[in-house]
Amino acid sequence: MFQSPSVVRFKGLGPGFWPVTIVLALLSIANAWYFLYGNIDWIMPGASQPVADRASDIDGLFKFMAVSSGAIMIFVAGYVIYFAIAFRARPTDSPDTIGVQIHDSPKLELWWTVLPALLLILLTALSINVWYKIYFGTKAPALTMEVIGHQFYFEFRYPGLKTSVFSKTEPMHLPVGVPVRLLITSTDVIHQFWVPEIRLKSAGVPGLVQSLNFTPLRTGTYDIACAEFCGADHSLMRGKLVIEPVATFNKWLDSENKTAAAGGGAINLAGGSAGTGKTLFAQKCAACHNNPPTPFDQKLVGPGLLHITDDPAHPTLVTGKTPTPEHIAEILQNGFTGPIGTMPNRQANGLSDKDIANAVAYLTSLK
Amino acid sequence: MQAGTSTTHEAHDAHDHIHPPPEGFVRKYVFSLDHKVIGFQYFFTGLLIMFIAGSFAELVRLQLTDPNGAIMSHTAYNEMFSMHGTAMVWLVLIPLVTGALGNFVMPLQIGARDVAFPWLNMASFWILPVAALILFSSMLWGGPHAGWTEYPPISLADGTAGALWCLAIFTIGISSTMTGLNFMVTIMKMRAPGMTWTRMPLFIWATFATALMNMVATVALSVAVGALFLEHVFSVPFFDPARGGSVVLYQHMFWFYSHPAVYIFIIPAFGVVSEVLPTFARKPIFGYKMIAFSSMAISILAFTVWMHHMFPSGIAPWLQLPFMILTYAIGIPTGIKIFSWMATIWGGRIHFTSSMLYALGFLITFTFGGLSGIFLASVPVDLHMHGTVFVVGHFHYVVAGGAVMGFLAAVPYWYPKATGRMLNERLAQLGFWLFFIGLNGTFLPMHWLGLEGMPRRTATYAGFAKAFPDAVFWNQFETAFSFLMAAAIGLLAFNVIWSLRHGTLAGINPWGARTLEWTISSPPPYYNFKKIPQVFDRPYNFDQPLPYRNTDNELDEFPEFGRVLMPIPQPVGAGA
Numbered sequence: 019m020f021q022s023p024s025v026v027r028f029k030g031l032g033p034g035f036w037p038v039t040i041v042l043a044l045l046s047i048a049n050a051w052y053f054l055y056g057n058i059d060w061i062m063p064g065a066s067q068p069v070a071d072r073a074s075d076i077d078g079l080f081k082f083m084a085v086s087s088g089a090i091m092i093f094v095a096g097y098v099i100y101f102a103i104a105f106r107a108r109p110t111d112s113p114d115t116i117g118v119q120i121h122d123s124p125k126l127e128l129w130w131t132v133l134p135a136l137l138l139i140l141l142t143a144l145s146i147n148v149w150y151k152i153y154f155g156t157k158a159p160a161l162t163m164e165v166i167g168h169q170f171y172f173e174f175r176y177p178g179l180k181t182s183v184f185s186k187t188e189p190m191h192l193p194v195g196v197p198v199r200l201l202i203t204s205t206d207v208i209h210q211f212w213v214p215e216i217r218l219k220s221a222g223v224p225g226l227v228q229s230l231n232f233t234p235l236r237t238g239t240y241d242i243a244c245a246e247f248c249g250a251d252h253s254l255m256r257g258k259l260v261i262e263p264v265a266t267f268n269k270w271l272d273s274e275n276k277t278a279a280a281g282g283g284a285i286n287l288a289g290g291s292a293g294t295g296k297t298l299f300a301q302k303c304a305a306c307h308n309n310p311p312t313p314f315d316q317k318l319v320g321p322g323l324l325h326i327t328d329d330p331a332h333p334t335l336v337t338g339k340t341p342t343p344e345h346i347a348e349i350l351q352n353g354f355t356g357p358i359g360t361m362p363n364r365q366a367n368g369l370s371d372k373d374i375a376n377a378v379a380y381l382t383s384l385k
Numbered sequence: 386m387q388a389g390t391s392t393t394h395e396a397h398d399a400h401d402h403i404h405p406p407p408e409g410f411v412r413k414y415v416f417s418l419d420h421k422v423i424g425f426q427y428f429f430t431g432l433l434i435m436f437i438a439g440s441f442a443e444l445v446r447l448q449l450t451d452p453n454g455a456i457m458s459h460t461a462y463n464e465m466f467s468m469h470g471t472a473m474v475w476l477v478l479i480p481l482v483t484g485a486l487g488n489f490v491m492p493l494q495i496g497a498r499d500v501a502f503p504w505l506n507m508a509s510f511w512i513l514p515v516a517a518l519i520l521f522s523s524m525l526w527g528g529p530h531a532g533w534t535e536y537p538p539i540s541l542a543d544g545t546a547g548a549l550w551c552l553a554i555f556t557i558g559i560s561s562t563m564t565g566l567n568f569m570v571t572i573m574k575m576r577a578p579g580m581t582w583t584r585m586p587l588f589i590w591a592t593f594a595t596a597l598m599n600m601v602a603t604v605a606l607s608v609a610v611g612a613l614f615l616e617h618v619f620s621v622p623f624f625d626p627a628r629g630g631s632v633v634l635y636q637h638m639f640w641f642y643s644h645p646a647v648y649i650f651i652i653p654a655f656g657v658v659s660e661v662l663p664t665f666a667r668k669p670i671f672g673y674k675m676i677a678f679s680s681m682a683i684s685i686l687a688f689t690v691w692m693h694h695m696f697p698s699g700i701a702p703w704l705q706l707p708f709m710i711l712t713y714a715i716g717i718p719t720g721i722k723i724f725s726w727m728a729t730i731w732g733g734r735i736h737f738t739s740s741m742l743y744a745l746g747f748l749i750t751f752t753f754g755g756l757s758g759i760f761l762a763s764v765p766v767d768l769h770m771h772g773t774v775f776v777v778g779h780f781h782y783v784v785a786g787g788a789v790m791g792f793l794a795a796v797p798y799w800y801p802k803a804t805g806r807m808l809n810e811r812l813a814q815l816g817f818w819l820f821f822i823g824l825n826g827t828f829l830p831m832h833w834l835g836l837e838g839m840p841r842r843t844a845t846y847a848g849f850a851k852a853f854p855d856a857v858f859w860n861q862f863e864t865a866f867s868f869l870m871a872a873a874i875g876l877l878a879f880n881v882i883w884s885l886r887h888g889t890l891a892g893i894n895p896w897g898a899r900t901l902e903w904t905i906s907s908p909p910p911y912y913n914f915k916k917i918p919q920v921f922d923r924p925y926n927f928d929q930p931l932p933y934r935n936t937d938n939e940l941d942e943f944p945e946f947g948r949v950l951m952p953i954p955q956p957v958g959a960g961a
Contacts, residue, residue, distance in 0.1 A: 023928060026734050061833045063853070076765045083766065087756040094723060094752045101730045102745055105666070106737065116927040117668035117733030127672050130724040131717060138713040141763070145709060148765040153702040207539040208632060210697060210772055214838035217769040223633060223699040224538065225626025241852050245772030245840045246698075247532055249539055250459045253843030 023114035032104050042096040046089035053084045069215040069240065069261070070232045075148045076217040082144060086137060152218070156231035159199035161192070167202075167209030167222035169248060170255040171365055179274055185242060185257030186368030192259065193267035194237050200230045210245035213259055219245055234261040285347050287375050295380025302367050303377070311384055320361060324384050343378050350374045403498070406911040416511075418503035419911060421803070423510050424489030430513055431481040432878060437521075438472035441465045443871055446827075446864040452850040452857055462844035463530040468520075470533025471550065474646065475557045476517050478788055482653040483561075483599065484510065486795050487568055487592050489803060493902035493909060494586045496577025496918045501570040505563050512560035516553045523549035532842055534643070537613060537624040537635050544617070551614035558607040561649075565599030568592055577901065579920035583677070584932075586900045586924055587670060590677040591656025594684035598645040598652075602688065606642030609635055633699045640691035648687045651751075651783060652680055654791020655722060658744045661794050662726055664898040665741035666733025669925035672725040679718030686715050696767045705764045712762035719755050723748065738896070739813035743794035746821045750786025754779060757832065775835025781828045785870070793820065796877065801895050805907045806888030812880045820873035826866025830859040899924040899931060 052058075058065050058081075068074040105117065164175040172185040183190060192198055202211050204222035211230070212219035220228045244255035262270070300309055305319070312322035314332050327341045335341050336356045337349065351374060353363030364374065407413050417423060444465050448456050457465070492500055500506050523529060523546040531540035531547075540547050572593045576585065585593075613635065615621040622628035624635050655676075663670045670676065692700055692708040726748055735741065757779040761767050770776065793816070797808045837853045839846055850856045894903040901918060902909070922932035 025928065026732070028732070032732065060855075061836055063837050072765075076769055079763060080760070080766050080769075083760055083763065087759060091753060091756055094727065095749045097727055098730070098745055098748045101727065101733075102735055102737075105730065105733045105735050107667075107734045111734065115667065115734050117666050119669060119926065119928045120671065120728075120732065121669050121925075122672045122674070123728075126728070127675055127721070127725075131675075131721055134720045135717050138716055141759075142710055142713060145763045145765060146706065149702070149706065149709075152765055152768070208536060208698070212772070212838075212840070214769070214836075219697050219768055219771060221698045225632060226699050228697075228699060241838060241848065243838060243840050243849070247463075247536075247539065247842040249542065250463065250530070252463075253459065253840075253845045254848075256848040 023116045024112055025116055025118060026105075032101075034100070034104060038096065038100045042093050045092045045096070049088040049092065050085040053081045053088070064215040064236075067236060069213075069236045069238070070217070070234050072148075072152055072232045073215065073217045073235075075151055079144055079148050083141065086141075152231070156197050156199070156233070159197045159231060161196055162199040162201065165190075165200050165202045165211050165222065167204035167206075167211065167244065167248070168365065169206050170244070170251040171368070172209075172211065172242065172244075172255075172257055173365065176271065176274075179271060181274070181277075182365075183274070184365040184368075185255075186365060187370045189239065189258035189260045190242065191267055191270050192234050192261050193264040194234050194261050196264060197231065197233045201227050202230060203227045207248050208246050209248050209255070212243050212245040213240050214243070215240045221246055237261050237263060285351065285371050285374050287343055287347055287378055290375035290377075290379030292376070292379040292383040295376035295378070295383075298373055298377055299380055302369070302373075317358070320359060323381060326384060327382050328385060343382050346381055347374050347378050350377055403912040403915070416507060418499070418507055420488045420492050420499050420503070420506060421909065423506055424485050424487075425803070426510050427480045427484030427488060427513070430510075430517070431477050431485055432881075434472055434517055435477045435481075435874065436878070438469050438477055439871055439874060441469035441472070443867060445469060446867045448844065449846070449860045450864050452845060452847040452860075454845045457844075459844040460527075460530065463842070464524070464528040466842060467529040467532050467535070468524065471520060471529065471554070472517075473784075474533055474650075475554060476513065476520065478650040478784065479557075479561060479599075479646070480513055481792055482650045482788060483564060483568075483592070483595055484513070486653055486657065486792070486799075487564070487595070490588060490795075490799055490902065491568060491592050492571065492575070493802070493905070493913060494589055494900050495572060495575060495580060496901045496914055496920065497571065497575040498913050498917075500567050501575055502567045505567050509560045509563045509567065512556055512563075516557035516560070519549055519556060520553035523547075523553070534636075534639060535610075535613065536632075536639075537616065538632060540613070541617065541624075548614055548617040551610040551617060554610045555607055555614065558603045558610070561599045561603045562607075565596040565601075565603070568596035569600060572596070577914075577918050577920050583674065584920055584923050585677075587659035587673065587676055587680075588653075588656035588900075590680050591652045591659070594680040595649050595652045598649050598684050598687060602642045602645040602649075605638050606646075609638035609642070612638075633695070636695050636698060637691070640694045641688070644691045644694065645684070645687040647783065648683055650788040651791075652684065654747065654751075654788045654794075655680060657791045657795040657798070658726060658747055660898075660900065661740045661744040661798055662729045663925050663927075664798075664896050665736045665738055665744075666730045667736075667897075667927050668729060668733040669923075669927065670725070671728035671731075672721070673923060673925070675721050676725050679721045682718040683715060686711060686718070690715060690762075693762050693767070696764050697771050709762055709764050713759065716755070716759055723752055723755075737814075738797065739808070739810060739817055740794045740798040742814060742817040742821075743790050743797075746817065747787065747790040747794065750782055750790060750821070750824060754782030754784075754786050757782060770835060772840055773835030774831040774839045774841050777841050778828045778831030778835065781824075781831075785824050785828070790820070790824075793817070793873075793877065796881070798896070799902075800881070800884070801888075801891030802902055802907050802909070804885055804888070805891055806884055807891050807895060808884045808888060809880050812876055816873040816876040816880070819869045819876065823866045823869025823871075823873060827863045827870060830863055834859055899927070901933065904931065904933060 062077055062080065064073065065077050068077065163177065166173040174183040174190045202220045202222045203226060204224045206224065209222040210219050211222060216232060218230050218232060220230045238261055240259045242257040242259050244252060248255060307320045308316055308318050308322050311324040313324050314321045314329055316322040336358060337354055339345050349361060350369060351364050354361045407417065414422060445462065448454050448462050454462065526544065526546040526549065528546050529535055529540065529543050529550040531543065535547065535550060543550065572589060612623040616623050622630040624630045624632055626632055659670055659676055690708055690712045692704065693712045696705050761770055761776065761779060797813045800808045834856060839849050839856060846856060891907050893906055904918065905914060916935050919934045920932060924932065
């Protein structure tokens with residue numbers, strides 16, 4: 019037999035509805051105040067002092083979203099908790115107590131469809147504005163350079179610089195206040211060039227060149243990270259970006275050019291230190307070559323390097339050439355792919371000129 | 386009662402004879418055609434794989450307690466997070482929310498004796514352990530290393546393991562497509578007489594929307610991983626730019642499936658919440674039509690937003706805009722749902738069962754995940770956030786805070802119907818608090834870590850920790866809280882097994898719920914409904930008698946039951 023159940027009764031929108039609403043509104047305002055006027059550097063790095071022009075645009079959009087979605091979150095969570103407490107079942111209820119039997123309210127539903135839609139339309143307008151600035155808003159770039167991703171380092175090519183700069187051994191340099199365009203690509207797998215303080219990132223996609231345009235606004239040293247998974251050592255694919263005054267930047271470019279001209283590609287091996295080379299070997303070579311060095315046949319990944327210059331069984335290296343110090347330096351510099359595997363180049367191993375000189379000094383001392 | 390039978394539609398006459406139950410262990414429990422048994426099979430298989438994939442996640446978290454990597458090599462770490470993601474998405478979430486919940490609940494809720502194609506259903510399930518074996522066997526060859534997305538060209542370095550990964554995903558895709566087709570036909574053709582589209586329970590609407598996506602989207606994934614497989618094995622250069630392929634092409638095909646895939650596991654959770662909230666608030670669902678409509682709207686919009694995963698990845702700038710706007714647009718139906726659920730509990734009489742706690746927790750965590758998704762949808766802000774642990778935080782708020790919370794709300798809710806016994810309520814509620822606190826503690830700090838500059842999928846973060854020293858503390862904090870979630874899942878598994886024997890007897894309708902499955906005995910007989918019921922109205926009007934006729938006489942045959950939380954509404958005409 020069905021008996022009509024007893025329906026709960028309460029006044030208005032429920033006990034304490036308006037005070038709770040006021041508290042939630044105040045919390046939303048506090049949240050807005052914090053994002054607009056507080057220091058949010060612990061959420062967005064360098065938010066208080068933008069490092070690039072696009073950073074302040076993107077932060078503005080971020081703050082608008084943090085303020086509006088923060089308010090939505092506060093109201094949703096606040097009301098859910100409040101409703102749960104205010105409309106909880108009581109031990110004194112008769113077992114057939116039920117809630118108010120409301121099925122819908124077209125007016126209310128219209129509001130909560132239209133208001134979010136309007137908010138999203140506003141957000142769309144703001145987003146398109148910043149989007150336009152990012153892709154089409156930069157004045158003609160005064161510096162156009164290339165960023166090439168490799169496993170696991172970035173290569174930077176500057177106009178007028180004959181040699182590349184590699185993130186493992188040297189920071190990237192940019193002049194402050196000069197509009198730059200980075201042309202980004204990759205030679206092996208997908209990488210992403212990202213400087214958190216600049217806020218922009220772009221994938222280096224093999225077979226595709228993408229550009230990033232911005233103007234650095236503050237001098238300083240910032241981190242570069244690869245933001246797309248690119249292989250075993252993805253997490254180590256990092257670098258530094260130095261933003262410096264134009265004069266300093268030009269001086270740096272000059273010195274890079276001189277180094278390149280003086281060296282002419284070959285490395286000055288005089289002054290290499292076998293002792294430093296030994297430490298370096300333990301750090302950078304021991305992953306593939308036995309340390310302490312063993313005879314040729316005792317391989318790890320690569321062959322053992324003891325007696326590399328005076329092994330009667332192997333008068334030549336796997337390259338087929340005599341093991342002169344110059345030739346060993348050449349292998350360290352350019353890498354080599356041969357019958358027993360691949361030796362990575364200096365960029366992949368992160369070897370400076372000095373490092374190579376030291377390593378050669380150490381290796382040739384192994385008798 | 387007899388009058389009711391004679392008005393049954395002709396189409397249903399064919400179903401009015403009852404097949405004898407199968408005999409023998411194998412036909413009953415292994416190669417069963419019964420949707421309920423298949424539901425259990427999905428449930429226990431999914432739970433088992435969840436343990437494996439979850440322990441991978443804990444290894445990942447342990448590694449990150451030290452900025453230089455605490456426990457394993459880079460390669461091992463990469464394998465762990467790749468296996469965690471792959472197994473959780475394809476072998477845990479989709480099988481649990483569509484396979485387990487959909488299979489067990491959907492035919493009962495529409496008053497059917499089984500799904501439309503029981504043989505197909507059985508085949509769908511048995512593909513799952515095969516795919517799982519293929520996927521886990523890939524670990525013998527070193528496992529996949531490029532994340533659950535396996536983007537080429539980096540994934541091509543995985544060799545045999547990568548090919549096996551493709552094979553496993555292709556295989557499970559067949560299962561998804563067949564289940565989608567099966568459920569769509571079942572819902573379209575096998576509803577009880579009188580159950581019009583607008584009288585269906587909302588879980589059925591959700592299952593329908595999910596089935597539609599499963600059927601349409603999975604094909605794109607199969608093509609993507611099929612092409613990747615050919616590239617692995619026969620070196621066909623689909624994705625190799627040096628030989629005329631396109632790297633970005635894979636991402637398009639992958640996300641054309643994988644964005645809907647997120648909705649494939651979130652929409653059934655929507656359905657669960659739409660059932661649990663009215664039952665325990667003792668109130669009709671608010672805005673039935675808008676909730677049903679928004680499920681369908683989301684499932685269709687889901688196909689139009691995939692490029693928001695690829696804003697910095699090599700698409701033309703102008704192409705970013707429509708995908709940004711369409712992604713924003715999904716916020717509108719999602720908002721409608723959230724607000725309707727809030728209005729559902731307003732003015733109710735709320736019983737805090739573990740199901741209800743999970744559903745209320747879902748409202749908070751899912752809203753958070755939805756809102757952080759709006760940040761990622763905005764092209765300029767995404768250019769900063771893409772590829773960081775912010776994305777990981779957002780995704781887990783949606784998946785763990787949405788899909789898994791919805792699933793965890795469903796387990797105590799339908800467990801009494803499935804087994805005839807109640808879950809231990811104390812343990813289940815403890816599980817909720819562990820899970821809810823663990824979830825927020827694990828994934829909240831990821832948001833600011835990501836914004837500060839921590840890329841995702843990094844085995845070490847010494848460089849980042851130098852720039853942002855708090856990173857070490859927050860990563861250890863996340864790891865500690867992640868174990869609370871693991872404990873909650875462990876507790877659930879214990880509870881599920883312990884209560885099989887020791888739970889109090891449930892009776893037909895322990896929650897005083899109003900959908901059709903609560904009008905038959907617990908557990909339901911092999912044939913579900915002795916007579917196919919007739920439906921007169923939506924199931925959510927708590928001030929009315931149940932809108933069913935022809936529910937046969939089982940309601941009078943109450944077993945002695947341990948406790949009845951709420952009075953059971955009587956069906957139309959019962960005792961009248």
